[in-house]
C-alpha cells in the first residue's frame with residue numbers, strides 16, 4: 746500500500762523518504778499549524794527536492810490564487826484541501842492540479858452524504874479525524890464507519906495512525922471499502938517534534954505497509 750508522510754519541514758528528511766521509495770510527502774501551508782512549512786527560503790528548497798516522491802501541498806481555506814502560486818513556486822504535484830472548501834473551489838483548482846479533498850469525520854457523520862457533492866470535482870478523497878486545528882490531531886476516527894461503503898473514488902485513510910497500527914490496518918484492508926483505498930497517511934504519531942519525523946519509525950512502518 747502507498748504511504749503519505751505529512752507535515753514535513755526538513756528537506757533532508759524528505760530526500761531520505763524519497764530514497765526509500767515513499768510515495769507522497771505533505772507540506773502544510775497553513776500558518777496556524779505547528780508544521781507550517783513556509784519561511785524565507787522554503788519555497789525554493791521544496792522545489793529543489795527531486796525524485797519520485799510526490800509533493801503534496803496541504804491548504805486550509807486558502808485563496809485559490811495563493812494555492813496555484815505555491816503549486817508553481819514549489820513544484821507541487823498534488824494539493825490537499827483540508828478546510829471547508831466548497832465543491833466550486835475544488836472544481837476550479839482541479840482544472841490545474843490533481844486535488845485531494847479532506848473530510849474530517851466525527852461520530853455522527855453520514856460519510857456518503859458528506860462526500861456526495863465532491864464526487865465529480867476532485868480526484869482523491871482523504872478521511873481524517875474532526876478536531877481542533879483542522880488536522881494533525883493525532884486522533885483516530887471510527888474506521889468502522891467506512892466499512893461496507895462504496896466510496897467510488899480513491900481515498901487516503903488518515904488521523905492518528907501510529908507505528909503499531911499495522912495489524913489494524915491489515916484488518917481494515919479486508920473490508921470491501923478497501924477496494925478504493927489509495928494510501929495511508931501518517932503524521933504526528935511519527936514525530937520527534939512538530940514537523941520533524943522520527944525517521945527510524947517511519948522506515949519501519951513503510952517497510953511493513955509497502956508490501957500490503
Ligand SMILES: O=C(O)c1ccccc1NCC(=O)[C@H](O)[C@H](O)COP(=O)(O)O
Nearest residue numbers: 751778879880881882883904905932933
Ligand atoms: O498536520 C497539521 O498540522 C495540519 C494542520 C492543518 C490542516 C491539516 C494538517 N495535516 C494534514 C494531514 O494530512 C495529516 O496527516 C492528518 O491530519 C493526520 O494527522 P495525524 O492525526 O497527526 O496523523
